[in-house]
Structure formats: C-alpha cells, structure tokens
Amino acid sequence: MNIVGRHGHANSIMFIDPYFDPVKHGYREFNKLLAAIINPDEPPDIEIHICHLADSITKSQYEADFSSKLSGVINTAGLTVKIFIWDKFHDRYLISNLMGIKLNNGFDISDKPQEMTTWGRLGRSDRDDIQREFDPASGRHKLQHRFTVP
Numbered sequence: 576m577n578i579v580g581r582h583g584h585a586n587s588i589m590f591i592d593p594y595f596d597p598v599k600h601g602y603r604e605f606n607k608l609l610a611a612i613i614n615p616d617e618p619p620d621i622e623i624h625i626c627h628l629a630d631s632i633t634k635s636q637y638e639a640d641f642s643s644k645l646s647g648v649i650n651t652a653g654l655t656v657k658i659f660i661w662d663k664f665h666d667r668y669l670i671s672n673l674m675g676i677k678l679n680n681g682f683d684i685s686d687k688p689q690e691m692t693t694w695g696r697l698g699r700s701d702r703d704d705i706q707r708e709f710d711p712a713s714g715r716h717k718l719q720h721r722f723t724v725p
Contacts, residue, residue, distance in 0.1 A: 588619050588621050589622045601684055606645060609654065609656070622657045641724050658721060675701060
C-alpha cells in the first residue's frame, strides 16, 4: 500500500475486521492488499485484528490458515504480519500512521458487481483512538491470541 503523505510511506498499517478469515471465499483477494504494500527498504509494521468467532477453530488452526493463505505474498513482499485475535469487537477499519478509513463491510468482497459499499475517512483523533483501542496494553478488549506470519 503506497500510502503517501508528508512523511512518505506509511510506517504502520492495521487491518481491523472481526470476520476476516483468509480461507473464506469473500477474503480471497486480501493478498492483493498485502502485495500492494511497497516500501522494501523500510517495510511498515503490519497488523491484522480479528475476533475469535468459531469455537471449533483452534489457535494452531488459525496460525496454519493464515500461513497457508498469506505467507507467500508476505514473504514475496518482504513483510512481517502480526495477527491479533480478540474476544469481541464489531467495527472495521484500515488504520495507518498517515490516515484512517472506516469500512462498513470490512475487507471481504462480493461476487455481485452491482453491490457497492462506502468507505469513510476518519479524523486524526478518531484514528488515534482506534489505534489505542487495539493496543494490547489498552485493556479495551481481551486478547485471545497473537502470532506472527513471517
């Protein structure tokens, strides 16, 4: 994601979507977002924040699913991605140190070309509040598990 601002590229990017699951059909193109992150000299800190929704999925299964679906593009792009699994949250965002976007329907895509969604830009204070909300030290959500996909 070549997010350019006064300071150049983003140095942190947070993908926040409680329903994100790399093996689900609706998220099959998420790897294109990761592939678009262009900053090989100083790759940004990448975080994906999801909810632990399925009791039948173990922590090791989450790790295996993320690795099998995303490690190829992550390695090709020279990135490291930290995954955070929280107990419960609802809203979806794309947050970087340069901007924040509220995503009404998250990062999944539809097979129906007539379907449309609207994203909205967040002000700086809202963006900063969301960054703090998803900091494990904040205590605003209960962290269930975290792991890294190298």
